[in-house]
Each structure stands twice: as structure tokens, then as C-alpha cells.
Amino acid sequence: MPLTLPLAELEVGKHLYWQLGNLKIHGQVFLSSWVVIGALxxxxxxGTRKLERDPRGTQNLLEFxxxxxxxxxxxQIGEKAYRDWMPFIGTLFLFIFVSNWGGALVPWKLIHLPSxxxxxxxxxxxxxxALALLVSLAYFYAGLSRKGLRYFEYYVEPTPIMLPFKIVEDFTKPLSLSFRLFGNILADELVVAVLAFLVPLIVPLPAMFLGLFTSAIQALIFATLAAYYIGEAVHEEHH
Amino acid sequence: MTSWLLLAEAGVPEGGLFDLDATLPLMAVQVVLLTFILNSLFFRPVGRAVEDRESFISTSRAEAKQKLAQVERLEADLREQLKDARQQSQKLILEAEQEMDRLYREALALATAEANASREQARREIDAQRDQAMTQLNIDADKLGDLIVSRLLATP
Known part of the structure; x- marks a missing residue:
């Protein structure tokens, strides 16, 4: 290639491949996710080593x-069923939040990978x-386990005309969830990386702050929507 | 390697933005595992701590309310008792005063009567003695008169 832009250094779309049997996985994703999970x-x-009635230190943060x-x-889910799904929603929120902020705050660039x-x-x-499909499985499971086959009444309520739309929704929900999160975080990382590459002083700072804000909002949106879908599935129509 | 856009669009066999592979299911398994781990390490214990505290607070409140009611009842009770005792003592004081007054009057009457009696007696005694003395004096005077008369008559 005659034109070598500095942007090529960003290495978007390149992965560190690990071979697992005849399966390929993205090593860099797992490495950073282990850091995130480890931090969590x-x-x-x-924080939970010594839980007391008068909370102190990290216990305060965890309780918050x-x-x-x-x-x-x-x-989102409602008084009756929220207890069963709180750990799942909470894990989604914490994992996404710490991932997003970890991506923005940890100086990953100091660690060089082969690819x-x-x-x-x-x-x-x-x-x-993966997260979005888990949400899909979760709301199907939530609806079926709570209402049995009556869950499918949801597809023809309030009128059977809704059936095709509701079926399409089952596909658009994970699609929008996954692409929203992916797009936002990737775009944020790219903007910051490009700005830092072009003007490595002060100028990227507003974009970084905006990135932190977006990251937090995306975690909240993902968790809220997941909870909303589950809530929709377990919702009892009052006849 | 010119631009990442090319990579994204061209669908290069190696890599790319939308390169789906075994990362997806493994990541899902990882997140499910994380859910269970966080459930047992975080959500359950912290939830228990928070709910224990909430129930502790509500029972303490109920207990405090109960105790307050009891205290108020006792206070009213004691107030009533105090009022009764005050009335009682007032009555006792009044009674004692009346009693004292009565006793004083009685004693005074008695003393007056006694004094009158002894004065009366003394006067009677004085009178008797005077009468006696007068009688004696009369007798003596009579005797003397008789003597004088006899002497005068006898002299010639």
C-alpha cells in the first residue's frame, strides 16, 4: 500500500487469536475480561469480608x-419477581460498567500484544x-418458568395482529442491545484514540470525559433494558 | 493495512470488526459463571446484611414505640397517684387543723371551768370564814357588853 496513514496503528479489527482445539477465540478480549472480573x-x-450492621469502608460502597x-x-421487573433476577441484572450492569470504565481508564496501551x-x-x-443472547434466554426462561405456556399469550396481546411484530421483536431485542453497546464503546475508544493520536495533549480530554459518561450510561441502559424485557415477560395481565 | 474501515467492510478471513467465533459462547459461559459467583459473594450476603438491618430497625422502632406508650401510661398513672396523694395530704392537714382547734377549745373550756370552780370555792370559803368570824365577833361583843353592863351595875 502506498498510503500508510498513522490511523493504521489503531489496529481495529485485529485480534490476538488463541487456538482452543479447532476453535479460535479472541485472546485480548478474554485477557481484559479477566482483569475486569478480577477487579470486580x-x-x-x-467489601464483604466482614459485613457489619454499621457499615464501614467498602461495605458502604457495596451496599450503595x-x-x-x-x-x-x-x-423494571416488579415487586414479585425481581429477587430472582436481581443477581443477573446486577452482574450485567457491573460487568459492563467495569468493562467500559476499565477500557477507558486503564492504560492498556502500555501492554504490547503480538497482535x-x-x-x-x-x-x-x-x-x-453473548450478553444480549443471555438476556434473550433470560426473559424467555423468566416468562416460561413463571407462566408456563401461557407466556405465549403475550404474543397475541392485545390483539393477534401483534403476533408478527412480537416475533420480530424477539430478534430485534438482542440485535439492538448488542449493537448499541458495541457501537458506543468502540466508537468512544476510536474517537479517543484518534484524537490522542492527532493531538496528544489536552484535546482528547473532553472526549475522554464524554466517553466515561457514555460508558456509564450504556451500562445503565443495557441493564435497564434487560430488566425491562424480563419484567415484560413475567408481567401478569389483569383481566 | 490502510484503514480500519476497509477491514470492517471487506470481511477479511482473518480478523475484522464483526469476527464472530468461539469467543461468544465462552464469554456467555463466563458471564453466567460470574453471575453465580457474584450472587453468592455479593448479592446474597449484602442483601442479607441490608435486610437484617432493615428488620432490626423496624423491630427497634416498634419496640421503642411500645416502650414509649408504656412510659406514657406509667406517667399518667403516677400523675394520678400524685394528685390523689396531694388531695389526701390536704385532707389530712385540714383534719389535723380542725382536730387541734377542737382540742384547744376543749382544753380552754376545761381550764376556764376549773378556774371558775376554784374561784367560786375560794369565795365560798372566804364567805364562810367571814361569817364565822362575824359570828364570833358578835358573840365576843355580846359577851363584852354583858360584862360591861354587869360591871357597871355591880359598882355602886
Whole structure:
């Protein structure tokens, strides 16, 4: 190629491939996700080591997070079923939130990989599709386990005309969930990377702050929508 | 390697933005595992701590309310008792005053009567003695008169 733009250094779409039998996986995604999971678990283990009635230190933070997640899931899923789904919603929120912020705050560039580069695990389409499919499975399971086959009444309510739309929704829900998260996080990382590459001083800072804001909002949106879908599935029509 | 856009669009066999492979199911398994781990390490214990505290607070509140009601009842009770005792003591004081007054009057009457009696007696005694003395004096005077008369008559 005659034209070598500095942008090529960003190495988007390059992956560190690991071979697992005859399966290929993206090593950099797993590496950064392990860092994220490790950080989460470390925080949780440190914070819950000695739970007291008068909370102190990390317990305060954890209780705040717990309360936040409880309010979120209770509001979306409803009083009756939220307890079963709170851990799932909470894990989605925490994992995405820590991934996004980890991608923005941890100086991954200092670690050189043979191929590809480390970043937020949520900037990889595999991760977001995995999360979105889990949400789909979760709301199907929630509806079927709570209402049995009556769950499918939901597809013809309020009128059978809704049937095709509701079926299409089952496909658009995971699609929009995964692409929204993936697109936002990837775009944020690219904007910051490009700006930092062009003007490595001060100029990328507003974009970085905006990125932190977007990252937090995306985690909230994903968790809220997941909870909303589950809530929709377990919702009892009052006849 | 010119631009990442080319990579994204061309669908190069190696890599690309939309390169789906075994990362997807493994990541899903990882997240499910994380859900269970966080459930047992975070959501359940913290939830228990928070709910324990909430129930502790509500029972403490109920207990405090109950105790407050009890205290108020006791206070009213004691107030009633205090009022009764005050009335009782007032009555006792009044009674004692009346009693004292009565006793004073009685004693005064008795003393007056006694004094009158002894004065009366003294006067009677004085009178008797005077009468006696007068009688004696009369007798003596009579005797003396008789003597004088006899002497005058005897002299010639």
C-alpha cells in the first residue's frame, strides 16, 4: 500500500487469536475480561469480608451499589419477581460498567500484544452478542418458568395482529442491545484514540470525559433494558 | 493495512470488526459463571446484611414505640397517684387543723371551768370564814357588853 496513514496503528479489527482445539477465540478480549472480573471479585471479596450492621469502608460502597441495582430491577421487573433476577441484572450492569470504565481508564496501551490490542471487553462484538443472547434466554426462561405456556399469550396481546411484530421483536431485542453497546464503546475508544493520536495533549480530554459518561450510561441502559424485557415477560395481565 | 474501515467492510478471513467465533459462547459461559459467583459473594450476603438491618430497625422502632406508650401510661398513672396523694395530704392537714382547734377549745373550756370552780370555792370559803368570824365577833361583843353592863351595875 502506498498510503500508510498513522490511523493504521489503531489496529481495529485485529485480534490476538488463541487456538482452543479447532476453535479460535479472541485472546485480548478474554485477557481484559479477566482483569475486569478480577477487579470486580477483588472489590466484592474485600467489601464483604466482614459485613457489619454499621457499615464501614467498602461495605458502604457495596451496599450503595446493591441498593442501586435493587431499585433498578424492582422498578423494571416488579415487586414479585425481581429477587430472582436481581443477581443477573446486577452482574450485567457491573460487568459492563467495569468493562467500559476499565477500557477507558486503564492504560492498556502500555501492554504490547503480538497482535491486536487490549481494551474494553465490551468493544468486541462477541461479548456484546453473548450478553444480549443471555438476556434473550433470560426473559424467555423468566416468562416460561413463571407462566408456563401461557407466556405465549403475550404474543397475541392485545390483539393477534401483534403476533408478527412480537416475533420480530424477539430478534430485534438482542440485535439492538448488542449493537448499541458495541457501537458506543468502540466508537468512544476510536474517537479517543484518534484524537490522542492527532493531538496528544489536552484535546482528547473532553472526549475522554464524554466517553466515561457514555460508558456509564450504556451500562445503565443495557441493564435497564434487560430488566425491562424480563419484567415484560413475567408481567401478569389483569383481566 | 490502510484503514480500519476497509477491514470492517471487506470481511477479511482473518480478523475484522464483526469476527464472530468461539469467543461468544465462552464469554456467555463466563458471564453466567460470574453471575453465580457474584450472587453468592455479593448479592446474597449484602442483601442479607441490608435486610437484617432493615428488620432490626423496624423491630427497634416498634419496640421503642411500645416502650414509649408504656412510659406514657406509667406517667399518667403516677400523675394520678400524685394528685390523689396531694388531695389526701390536704385532707389530712385540714383534719389535723380542725382536730387541734377542737382540742384547744376543749382544753380552754376545761381550764376556764376549773378556774371558775376554784374561784367560786375560794369565795365560798372566804364567805364562810367571814361569817364565822362575824359570828364570833358578835358573840365576843355580846359577851363584852354583858360584862360591861354587869360591871357597871355591880359598882355602886
Amino acid at each position: 471479585l477483588a472489590l466484592v471479596v474485600v 451499589v446493591w441498593d442501586y441495582i435493587r431499585d433498578l430491577s424492582r422498578e 491486536g490490542e487490549l481494551g474494553a471487553p465490551t468493544a468486541d462484538i462477541n461479548t456484546t452478542i
